[in-house]
Amino acid sequence: MADVPSLAPDYYLGNFLSLLGGLDxxxxxxxxxxxxxxxxxxxxxxxxxxxxVRLLLRKGQWFRISKLHYPELxxxxxxxxxxxxxxxxxxxxxxxxxxLNSLLTLxxxxxxxxxxxxxxxxxxVSKGATKTQLAALIEQKGLWSSxxxxxxxxxxxxxxxxxxxxxxxxxxxxxxDLSEFVLGDMGLRRYENYAVxxxxxxxxxRADIDAALLLNQLSEQLxxxxxxxxxxxxxxxxxxxxxxLATGGGLEDKRxxxxxxxxxxxxxxxxxxxxxxxxxxxxxxxARERSARCLEKLARFEEALAVVEAIIAxxxxxxxxxxxRRMGPRLARQLGRPWLRAPASTIPGxxxxxxxxxxxxxxxxxxxxxxxxxxxxxxxxxFVCGLFGLALxxxxxxxxxxxxxxxxxxxxxxxxxxxxVAARQVALDERLQRLxxxxxxxxxxxxxxxxxxxxxxxxWKLFDCEVLEAVLSHLDGALxxxxxxxxxxxxxxxxxxxxxxxVLKQVGxxxxxxxxxxxxxxxxQRRWFDWFQARQLDASVLHISWLTGD
DNA sequence: CAACATGTGG
DNA sequence: TTCACACTGTCTG
DNA sequence: GACAGTGTGTCTCCACATGTTGTA
Ligand SMILES: [Mn+2]
Numbered sequence: 001m002a003d004v005p006s007l008a009p010d011y012y013l014g015n016f017l018s019l020l021g022g023l024d025x026x027x028x029x030x031x032x033x034x035x036x037x038x039x040x041x042x043x044x045x046x047x048x049x050x051x052x053v054r055l056l057l058r059k060g061q062w063f064r065i066s067k068l069h070y071p072e073l074x075x076x077x078x079x080x081x082x083x084x085x086x087x088x089x090x091x092x093x094x095x096x097x098x099x100l101n102s103l104l105t106l107x108x109x110x111x112x113x114x115x116x117x118x119x120x121x122x123x124x125v126s127k128g129a130t131k132t133q134l135a136a137l138i139e140q141k142g143l144w145s146s147x148x149x150x151x152x153x154x155x156x157x158x159x160x161x162x163x164x165x166x167x168x169x170x171x172x173x174x175x176x177d178l179s180e181f182v183l184g185d186m187g188l189r190r191y192e193n194y195a196v197x198x199x200x201x202x203x204x205x206r207a208d209i210d211a212a213l214l215l216n217q218l219s220e221q222l223x224x225x226x227x228x229x230x231x232x233x234x235x236x237x238x239x240x241x242x243x244x245l246a247t248g249g250g251l252e253d254k255r256x257x258x259x260x261x262x263x264x265x266x267x268x269x270x271x272x273x274x275x276x277x278x279x280x281x282x283x284x285x286x287a288r289e290r291s292a293r294c295l296e297k298l299a300r301f302e303e304a305l306a307v308v309e310a311i312i313a314x315x316x317x318x319x320x321x322x323x324x325r326r327m328g329p330r331l332a333r334q335l336g337r338p339w340l341r342a343p344a345s346t347i348p349g350x351x352x353x354x355x356x357x358x359x360x361x362x363x364x365x366x367x368x369x370x371x372x373x374x375x376x377x378x379x380x381x382x383f384v385c386g387l388f389g390l391a392l393x394x395x396x397x398x399x400x401x402x403x404x405x406x407x408x409x410x411x412x413x414x415x416x417x418x419x420x421v422a423a424r425q426v427a428l429d430e431r432l433q434r435l436x437x438x439x440x441x442x443x444x445x446x447x448x449x450x451x452x453x454x455x456x457x458x459x460w461k462l463f464d465c466e467v468l469e470a471v472l473s474h475l476d477g478a479l480x481x482x483x484x485x486x487x488x489x490x491x492x493x494x495x496x497x498x499x500x501x502x503v504l505k506q507v508g509x510x511x512x513x514x515x516x517x518x519x520x521x522x523x524x525q526r527r528w529f530d531w532f533q534a535r536q537l538d539a540s541v542l543h544i545s546w547l548t549g550d
Numbered sequence: 551c552a553a554c555a556t557g558t559g560g
Numbered sequence: 561t562t563c564a565c566a567c568t569g570t571c572t573g
Numbered sequence: 574g575a576c577a578g579t580g581t582g583t584c585t586c587c588a589c590a591t592g593t594t595g596t597a
Contacts (some may be wrong), residue, residue, distance in 0.1 A: 007560065059557070067591095102556095105592065130594070175561060175585075182560055188586050223561075268577090293576095326575070361566090381564080410584095454584070461584060496564060519566060520574090 009072035015181035048082035094148035112150035195399040322523035361516035375504040382462040389457025411456040416492040438477040497524035510538035
């Protein structure tokens with residue numbers, strides 16, 4: 001752990017330049033002000049560049065000059081001056097009200113208030129008041145602007161913040177940032193060394209870029225404060241993403257996902273009719289299920305049943321099918337119609353009473369199996385996903401056109417899109433054939449040579465070498481191939497629902513879903529049991545109860 | 551003064 | 561900061 | 574049993590400084 005390589009004092013500048021290098025392919029889609037930003041950046045001296053990058057990497061656009069502390073820059077004032085002259089920053093401005101909470105400390109609020117009115121101390125300015133309490137007092141007395149005035153000479157404003165755009169263009173998402181570079185340099189997070197297509201573009205028009213930025217912003221807003229937004233605020237969000245977007249890049253999918261989440265929030269506000277109208281425009285699950293539920297809430301049972309029947313006739317995924325099968329009988333009864341129940345699959349289950357255990361039920365079960373001399377791991381989906389990732393590693397990362405545009409991807413861009421298999425058909429066919437013939441050493445090879453590399457499918461901490469050994473000695477190629485073929489039909493979908501425990505019995509592997517008191521099988525968990533039964537595998541549900549008494 | 555929250559940086 | 565899963569509470573038949 | 578809402582953990586690093594809150 002000690003041998004973390006030391007980095008150059010201006011390592012972050014190099015990283016930022018690498019990021020800019022990835023943006024060349026989009027120059028024709030940048031605005032004049034963005035191009036101007038880049039041109040002016042090029043003209044800056046070393047230290048001014050460093051300082052600007054430092055500021056760009058930080059949160060917000062307002063900073064305190066006196067609190068800037070960058071030992072690697074030997075003349076901060078002149079770097080600041082250079083940035084000011086080049087139009088990147090402004091100093092000495094009074095910060096807006098909304099910034100004063102994070103920009104100034106409680107003590108600094110008091111200093112300014114007391115200076116404004118020496119007799120303020122006896123009021124709420126006395127110590128003990130929290131920031132919230134004092135904020136209310138300042139609000140009431142209309143003193144925010146004098147606070148801002150008092151500290152203005154120490155304030156620094158970053159005029160533009162293009163980082164959201166740069167990150168979107170470089171990484172293709174809003175959650176990765178420049179720390180990827182540092183983590184890579186220090187060996188803390190390593191990615192596969194796949195071929196990066198430096199000319200590949202995720203966007204072809206500026207409108208798509210702006211739409212992506214907007215969708216990111218709206219999603220973030222909904223995630224952050226969705227629960228407290230009023231109905232009209234939600235409708236406003238809807239109005240901001242009304243038009244269908246380019247399909248193929250996943251933009252339209254994102255838009256629909258966002259609108260679905262907004263509609264769900266509208267349901268919670270009782271706006272079932274409006275939610276219904278939105279769901280009707282969506283082509284992704286669970287829109288039809290939600291439609292049916294809205295119709296049911298609105299007592300429009302005929303229409304609800306029609307939706308349910310449409311789902312059953314042509315399910316988009318197994319989740320909505322399961323939901324429709326639950327709703328069908330209820331709706332049919334409302335309408336006095338007969339309903340043909342799908343035969344319920346029987347899932348083998350056992351009961352087990354254990355002494356009270358501090359910690360998770362699954363761990364208690366693992367301990368119980370081990371006390372009976374069996375190895376057991378609580379892996380959940382990490383087991384199947386690990387098999388998938390290790391068996392197909394090199395195919396997942398093979399240089400398919402359009403798959404990789406930056407060095408920090410945990411999967412190809414089309415991993416969860418319908419064309420994934422077709423784009424790798426030959427390699428997949430050959431791999432499955434070899435696995436079918438029992439050549440499981442492929443997994444071992446990837447386990448050893450790729451150890452620690454980021455892969456969406458492989459959780460290295462959970463899928464350790466003992467698990468691999470258990471797999472190699474008890475899983476045959478035919479079964480593994482069958483499993484992979486099923487997963488390849490919808491890689492995203494089959495990432496979930498696998499039973500909690502992998503148990504190594506004398507005769508082979510067993511898969512056990514643990515259910516504590518009050519926990520029941522979820523829809524996603526049922527679908528794997530169908531597969532287990534068809535293959536006559538040892539899979540069951542273990543219902544745990546706690547032994548009471550002292 | 552300790553516990554907690556948050557931002558930062560290598 | 562998403563997503564899968566567990567847990568809790570309510571209503572219903 | 575069905576369903577909604579909420580909590581938890583998360584290979585989305587981890588040590589550290591700073592600031593806030595409440596006496597853990
Ligand atoms: Mn379970």
